[in-house]
Amino acid sequence: MLAELSDHVMDIAMNSVRAGARNISIAIIAQRDKGTLSVSIGDDGIGMDEETLRKVSDPFYSTKAGKTVGLGVSLLKGAAEICEGEFQMRSVPGQGTEVEAVFPIDHPDVPPLGNVKDTFLLLCVTNPEVRFSFRFSADGKDFEMDTKQVNDILGGLSISHPEVVTFLSNYLEEHL
């Protein structure tokens, strides 16, 4: 259903936004020596109690209004497990949630990364009230960006201002 890791990242990060997170960190890190590609998303949203956490990787659990099927988390879990990778979700009510999927990098079923640049750009310019910290280290690239640094430079100007969006798009294109 979600063909690329960048889709999963967008999806899991939107859970964090829905959980009221003010800070979201996203890291996509390949470690050649360990043979792993890890994707992790952490937030400081409302979190979940143990029982909810247990139910979440069950594809029929969702707290969304009028919804019986929650898919996002179980899709990422499934993608990791199908290539004998690992999946973990930790959460503390009132503190936040962390999701991590680790893939064996050379396994043929690891989903392609897809357009990570778009995912980073779209997340930060369409959720201006959230501070994102991005880290990408794979394919010979090592990139970090914290939107706090961007917002500090911008003063009161919104990160979603058209000229800022165009700038960040070019910036990510060049560095990522």
Add this chain to the structure above:
Amino acid sequence: MNLEELKAIREKAQKDIQLRQKEGRIKIIVGMGTSGIASGARGVLKAFVEEIAARNLVDVMVTQTGEKGLASQEPLIEVVEEGKPTVIYGNMNPEKAKRVVAEHIVSGNPVLDYVIETT
């Protein structure tokens, strides 16, 4: 390219007080729940963000929601404008998104072909 270059954009925008007062006149909300993303909502969101930026529409805010609506008509988007009915468009794609910007957002004429609901 260096993030410090954003300072020039800030200084230029700060001079334009009129533009700042119009901020957020129209909101475009793209449904980005799992099924929305699976049906192509990311490309739709990207088309809106790029088109609004390219046309320098400072008074339009593009945002996303993880909530979802009618799965059968995704990708779904909502156009919310003060004092006007909210328009919901379904079965969107990047080309349709560009048409919505040109006709609805810029010219004020909702694209009836794609409307699935108004509230």
